[in-house]
Amino acid sequence: MTHLLDGPARPAAQQPSWPDAEALKGAIDTLASFPPLVFAGECDVLRERMALASQGKAFVLQGGDCAETFAAATADNIRDRVKTILQMAAVLTYGASVPVVKVGRMAGQYAKPRSSDVETRDGETLPAYRGDMVNDFEFTPQARIPDPQRMVRAYHASTATLNLVRAFTTGGYADLRHVHDWNKGFVATPANAAYEKLARDIDKAMRFMLACGADFDAMRATEFFAAHEALILDYERPLTRVDHRSGRLYDTSGHFIWIGERTRDLDGAHIDYVARVHNPIGVKLSTKTTADYVEQVMDRLDPERTPGRLTFITRMGARQIRDALPPIIEAATAAGAAVTWICDPMHGNTFESSSGYKTRDFADIVEEVHGFFDVHRALGTVPGGIHIELTGNDVTECIGGAEKILDADLTKRYESVCDPRLNHRQGLELAFLVAEMLGDD
């Protein structure tokens, strides 16, 4: 399939140095022979949902691991992540009376861009870990060698994940009548107690609607989409297929793919790649973004200004967003933007704690989302969603929140192989706060 993507060779940032060209070719050919993970028609549905979010008629909740790992792709982990997203979506929908577009950072989020190509521990320097799709987290010379067969494993792990996600979300588990069940198995906390109360209210409203003759069978299933950063082009390209209905190219590795802050160069291979596929796509924007860049990237990726095609995921930092975001929005608006604006309050707020862990403060995360809403409201544009690194597990990776995780607690259960995630309760707590902001119109 790669011939479909032929064009001038462009520099591709953040790619592994695969040591064996033959092995790489073998893995690419294998991927190209596999069935698609998602269908073009599903991507089109998501584009329509993203369009609604760009107009304030829906709100996007994108969430999941910073970096998925093969070892953690278990039924329990996947179920708890899906449950957390369903609960957060219920809080947002009920709290703000807006449909929520549920998108997992799942089933493909196996590669990471890194600030440095190497990592040094106790005087030993090895290649950096770039995600399970590329090499292994273990700190040994052998483990850190990029192995293209890992892309094939990532495909299989994504298939299994997506299969379970589809079973959960269409097989009855996501039925709103199970709104209480999603809270089961989690430790009792103020956030879960608040959720339990909300679930009782939803139950009551549903009983009322049922008595009025509403048909709740329509709610048995929920839409749930898969997203990841389109980083490793040797994985994305062979999974790119022609849609037989329209003759257009789609990246069938996920419904929504985004280009990260480190790979969004206008002359680079990543922007060239996503310009050619028809999926709904995202571009991360930090404080380094210029007005000129925004206009040019819109012209490259969304020349027709089609609502739902392009999402800007801003990740500015709690202290910068109020100054850095307005000129970006103004430039986009002046250039006729039809983009969906999403706030990633994670990546601009990372710091190293005194105990040496990469962490984020829950208060900063909330503050960035506040800034995002305030800026959009002041400019008359639409805050269309949030993008969160989270897990359904009870980890201690981000400090703060109602349970007041402290620096000293980070050591207790820090499991992320890259960036710190909100745990289940912090995710729920954030959903309640965002529901308030959304409802504050």
Ligand SMILES: O=C[C@H](O)[C@H](O)COP(=O)(O)O
């Ligand atoms: O998730 C984002 C990046 O991959 C991550 O922040 C990079 O982390 P690093 O600075 O430790 O390489």
Ligand SMILES: C=C(OP(=O)(O)O)C(=O)O
């Ligand atoms: C690397 C990521 O973010 P960014 O490109 O915004 O740094 C990410 O979301 O995993």
